[in-house]
Amino acid sequence: MKKNVVFVALLSLFGGIASAQMQSFPLQDVKLTGGAFKKAQDVDLTYMLALNPDKLLAPYLIDAGLPLKASRYGNWESSGLDGHIAGHYLSALAMMYASTGNAEVKKRLDYMISELSRCQTKNGNGYVGGIPQGKVFWERVHKGDIDGSSFGLNNTWVPLYNIHKLFAGLRDAYEYAGNAQAKQVLIGLGDWFIDLIKPLSDEQIQQVLRTEHGGINETFADLYILTKDKKYLETAQRLSHRALLNPLMDKQDKLTGLHANTQIPKVIGYEKIASLTGKTDWSDAAQFFWQTVAQKRSVAFGGNSVREHFNPTNDFISMLKSNQGPETCNSFNMLRLSKALFLDKNDPSYLDFYERTLYNHILSTQHPEKGGFVYFTPIRPNHYRVYSQPETSMWCCVGSGLENHTKYGELIYSHSANDLFVNLFIPSTLNWPDKKIQLVQKTEFPNQNQSDMTLKLARPHTFGLNIRQPKWAENFTVLVNGEAQKIDSKPSGYVTVNRKWKTGDKLTVRFTTSTQLEYLPDGSNWAAFVHGPIVLAAKTSTKDLDGLFADDSRMGHETHGPLYPLDKAYALIGNPDTYRSRIKPVDGLTFQLDSLTLQPFYAIHDARYQMYFQTFTQAAYDEQKARMKEQEAAALALDAKTVDKINCGEQQPEVDHAFKGEKTDSGYDDERFWRRTRSAMSYELRNKHMTGKFLDISALDPIRTTDVSFLINDKPAEPIAADGKTIRLKVIDEAVMTLKIVANDGKPTPRFSQIRLIN
Structure with missing residues (x-):
C-alpha cells in the first residue's frame, strides 16, 4: 500500500504558501452548527422578525x-x-x-x-x-x-x-x-x-x-x-475624503478628536479602490490606519473611542471615566476593514485582532435572550450597558447590530486556488462545491482547547489544509488520524498539512491557553485579564441599572444610572509578579480573584461589571487612594447637580440636543471639543422636573458679551456672572429651552466647549 506523503510547515506571514490570492467563502457554504455564535445568530433572527x-x-x-x-x-x-x-x-x-x-x-x-x-x-x-x-x-x-x-x-x-x-x-x-x-x-x-x-x-x-x-x-x-x-x-x-486620506498616506496619525466611526468606513473604501486601481499608496494608508487604531487606540475587547471620538493615544483616562465607552459600530467596521486587509495582503496577523473583537465585543453586544443590541460598552469599573428593544430603539448600533450576528461564517474558513485555510475554531460545516470537499469542525472552544475536523471528498484529492496558529495558542499540536505531526511552531501563522486527503480523514488541533494581564495602550497602570483570546471580567452589582432596556427617548442608548466612584473599584496591589498568581481556576473559563469571580466578558449581562483593574505597589496605592478619592468626590458632585449637559462639537451630544447652525465650524484643541459660529447656532436643553436654575457655558477663548449674544427661547438671556472663559446665565422655568448663540457683527464667536444646566 502506497503511503501518503505528509508535508507540514508553518509560515508566519503566509506569503510562502502560494502566490494565489486568498478568498473568502460565500456565506451559503458555511453553516454554524452550535456554540455561542450559533445561539447569537438564532437570537438575532428572532429580533429581525420582530x-x-x-x-x-x-x-x-x-x-x-x-x-x-x-x-x-x-x-x-x-x-x-x-x-x-x-x-x-x-x-x-x-x-x-x-x-x-x-x-x-x-x-x-x-x-x-x-x-x-x-x-x-x-x-x-x-x-x-x-x-x-x-x-x-x-x-x-x-x-x-x-x-x-x-x-x-x-x-x-x-x-x-x-x-x-x-x-x-x-x-x-x-x-x-x-x-x-x-x-x-x-x-x-x-x-x-x-x-x-x-x-x-x-x-x-x-x-x-x-x-x-x-x-x-x-x-x-x-x-x-x-x-x-x-x-x-x-x-x-x-x-474619497482627502482630509483623512492625505495624512494617512504620509503615515501621520491625526485621528485624535475625530469622530471614530466617521473615519473607518472611508478607509474601507480606500482599500477597496486600491485593490481595483493598484494605488498602493492608498492601500498603505489603509494599513497605517488599521495599525494605528488596532494597536494604539483599541482596548482589550477590540473596541475604540470614548463618546464616539478617538481619544489621545497617550491618555485613556477619559474612556475610563465615561459611561460612553467604545461604540459597537466602530468594531463592526473595523472587522470589515480587517477582513479586507487579510484577504488582500494574505496576512493572518489581521485575524488576531478580528478574532479578539469578534468574541469579546461583537458577541457581547447582543442580549443572549432578548436580543437587544448595545451602543456603548463602558470600561469604567462598576458600570453597565443598555440594550435596545425592537419597538423603541432605532440607533445606528441597532442597524449594525442586526448585521453583526448574521455573518459569523464569513472568515471561519478561506481558500486560495487549491488550498483550504481554517482561521477560527467555531463549530461549523464547510462545503467547497468547486472542489467537492466538505469539512466538519466540531469544537467547544473556548471552553475546551481542541478542535476536531473531519473531511468528506468526492474522491481522494491532494491539497494543503492550513490551520491557523493564533499568537495566544501555546503548545500547539496537530494530529492527522491520531498521529502527531512534527511542526516548527511560530505564532500568527498557519500550520500546513499537504497530503492526499480522503473521506473520513480526521485532523485534530490541540493547544493550551494561559491568563495574561494586558495594559491599556497609553502605558498607564490599568490592565485587563485575557485568557487566550477571551477577555475576563467580574459581575459586581445588579443595582441601579436605570434604563437597562431602552425606551424610545432620544438618548435612550445611554445609561442613566449613577456612576460608582472609581476609588471604590477593586485594585491589584503588589507587584507584577504577583498580580496573575492571585487568580485561581474554578471551572473552565471561571476564575476566582479574591472576592470577585472572573468569567468571559461576553457572558456578562444585566449587571454592572469590572473589566479593567488598576495595578499598584502598596506604597503607590496608599499615595494614590487619597488623591483619587478627592477627585472622584468633586467629579460626582458636579455630575449630581447637572440636569443636562452638551459637549459642543461632539456629534452625538449635539444631535441629542437638536443642534442647528449656520456658518459654524468645530474642532478639537487642548483635549477638548469645541464649536463656534460666524452667524448663529442653537441647542435644545431639557430641564427635567424644572430643577435647572443656571446655564454654565465654557469656552476655549475669552467670552465677551460685546462679541456674542445669548438668547433662551428667543429672549435675551440674563448673565449672572462671567469669568474670562466661562459665563453663567439665568434660565427660565420651562421643561425645554432653546439656547441660541449669536455672533455679533458676523465676527467668529469664541470656541464654545461645554454647556451645562445645573440646579
Missing part, C-alpha cells in the same frame, strides 16, 4: 408620495435619520438568508426590494430615499448650496451616511441573496447620484464630505465591480 418591514419602509413611501401601509418607527427613524435602519435591515436579511436559508427572511427581503423599486419608479429619476424633505435637500446640494459640519449638512442629519446604508443594503441583497431587482435599483440610484454631483467642483465635493458619509466611496467601487463601468470607479475616487 421588526415590521412596512414601518421601516414608511420614510421611503413618504418621500415618494405613496400611501403608507404602516406608520414609521419613532426614535431616530422619526427625528432626522429616517430610513437608515431599512438599509441595514436589507443587509441583515440578505446575509441571514445566505447563512441560514430561512424562507421568511427571503420573503421579507424580496418584498422590501419591490417596494423600494416602486418608490424609485414613482420618483422617476432614479432616486429613492427616506431622508426628510429629501428632494428639497438634494436639490440644494445639486445647486452648490453647501453648509456642512461633521454631522449636519444644510441642517440635515448625516444625509450621505443615511443613503449609504441603502446603497449597501441594495448591494448586499444582490450579492448575498441574488435579488436581481436590487441590482437594478442600485444602478438607478448610483446614476442619479452621479448626475446630482456632476455640477460640483472637487472642492465642493470635499466640502460635502466634511459631513459623516459612511462608506459612500466603497459602494461606488462596488458598482464598478458589478458593471465594469469606469464612471463608478471614478466617482468612488471623487467621493
Whole structure:
C-alpha cells in the first residue's frame, strides 16, 4: 500500500504558501452548527422578525408620495435619520438568508426590494430615499448650496451616511441573496447620484464630505465591480475624503478628536479602490490606519473611542471615566476593514485582532435572550450597558447590530486556488462545491482547547489544509488520524498539512491557553485579564441599572444610572509578579480573584461589571487612594447637580440636543471639543422636573458679551456672572429651552466647549 506523503510547515506571514490570492467563502457554504455564535445568530433572527418591514419602509413611501401601509418607527427613524435602519435591515436579511436559508427572511427581503423599486419608479429619476424633505435637500446640494459640519449638512442629519446604508443594503441583497431587482435599483440610484454631483467642483465635493458619509466611496467601487463601468470607479475616487486620506498616506496619525466611526468606513473604501486601481499608496494608508487604531487606540475587547471620538493615544483616562465607552459600530467596521486587509495582503496577523473583537465585543453586544443590541460598552469599573428593544430603539448600533450576528461564517474558513485555510475554531460545516470537499469542525472552544475536523471528498484529492496558529495558542499540536505531526511552531501563522486527503480523514488541533494581564495602550497602570483570546471580567452589582432596556427617548442608548466612584473599584496591589498568581481556576473559563469571580466578558449581562483593574505597589496605592478619592468626590458632585449637559462639537451630544447652525465650524484643541459660529447656532436643553436654575457655558477663548449674544427661547438671556472663559446665565422655568448663540457683527464667536444646566 502506497503511503501518503505528509508535508507540514508553518509560515508566519503566509506569503510562502502560494502566490494565489486568498478568498473568502460565500456565506451559503458555511453553516454554524452550535456554540455561542450559533445561539447569537438564532437570537438575532428572532429580533429581525420582530421588526415590521412596512414601518421601516414608511420614510421611503413618504418621500415618494405613496400611501403608507404602516406608520414609521419613532426614535431616530422619526427625528432626522429616517430610513437608515431599512438599509441595514436589507443587509441583515440578505446575509441571514445566505447563512441560514430561512424562507421568511427571503420573503421579507424580496418584498422590501419591490417596494423600494416602486418608490424609485414613482420618483422617476432614479432616486429613492427616506431622508426628510429629501428632494428639497438634494436639490440644494445639486445647486452648490453647501453648509456642512461633521454631522449636519444644510441642517440635515448625516444625509450621505443615511443613503449609504441603502446603497449597501441594495448591494448586499444582490450579492448575498441574488435579488436581481436590487441590482437594478442600485444602478438607478448610483446614476442619479452621479448626475446630482456632476455640477460640483472637487472642492465642493470635499466640502460635502466634511459631513459623516459612511462608506459612500466603497459602494461606488462596488458598482464598478458589478458593471465594469469606469464612471463608478471614478466617482468612488471623487467621493474619497482627502482630509483623512492625505495624512494617512504620509503615515501621520491625526485621528485624535475625530469622530471614530466617521473615519473607518472611508478607509474601507480606500482599500477597496486600491485593490481595483493598484494605488498602493492608498492601500498603505489603509494599513497605517488599521495599525494605528488596532494597536494604539483599541482596548482589550477590540473596541475604540470614548463618546464616539478617538481619544489621545497617550491618555485613556477619559474612556475610563465615561459611561460612553467604545461604540459597537466602530468594531463592526473595523472587522470589515480587517477582513479586507487579510484577504488582500494574505496576512493572518489581521485575524488576531478580528478574532479578539469578534468574541469579546461583537458577541457581547447582543442580549443572549432578548436580543437587544448595545451602543456603548463602558470600561469604567462598576458600570453597565443598555440594550435596545425592537419597538423603541432605532440607533445606528441597532442597524449594525442586526448585521453583526448574521455573518459569523464569513472568515471561519478561506481558500486560495487549491488550498483550504481554517482561521477560527467555531463549530461549523464547510462545503467547497468547486472542489467537492466538505469539512466538519466540531469544537467547544473556548471552553475546551481542541478542535476536531473531519473531511468528506468526492474522491481522494491532494491539497494543503492550513490551520491557523493564533499568537495566544501555546503548545500547539496537530494530529492527522491520531498521529502527531512534527511542526516548527511560530505564532500568527498557519500550520500546513499537504497530503492526499480522503473521506473520513480526521485532523485534530490541540493547544493550551494561559491568563495574561494586558495594559491599556497609553502605558498607564490599568490592565485587563485575557485568557487566550477571551477577555475576563467580574459581575459586581445588579443595582441601579436605570434604563437597562431602552425606551424610545432620544438618548435612550445611554445609561442613566449613577456612576460608582472609581476609588471604590477593586485594585491589584503588589507587584507584577504577583498580580496573575492571585487568580485561581474554578471551572473552565471561571476564575476566582479574591472576592470577585472572573468569567468571559461576553457572558456578562444585566449587571454592572469590572473589566479593567488598576495595578499598584502598596506604597503607590496608599499615595494614590487619597488623591483619587478627592477627585472622584468633586467629579460626582458636579455630575449630581447637572440636569443636562452638551459637549459642543461632539456629534452625538449635539444631535441629542437638536443642534442647528449656520456658518459654524468645530474642532478639537487642548483635549477638548469645541464649536463656534460666524452667524448663529442653537441647542435644545431639557430641564427635567424644572430643577435647572443656571446655564454654565465654557469656552476655549475669552467670552465677551460685546462679541456674542445669548438668547433662551428667543429672549435675551440674563448673565449672572462671567469669568474670562466661562459665563453663567439665568434660565427660565420651562421643561425645554432653546439656547441660541449669536455672533455679533458676523465676527467668529469664541470656541464654545461645554454647556451645562445645573440646579
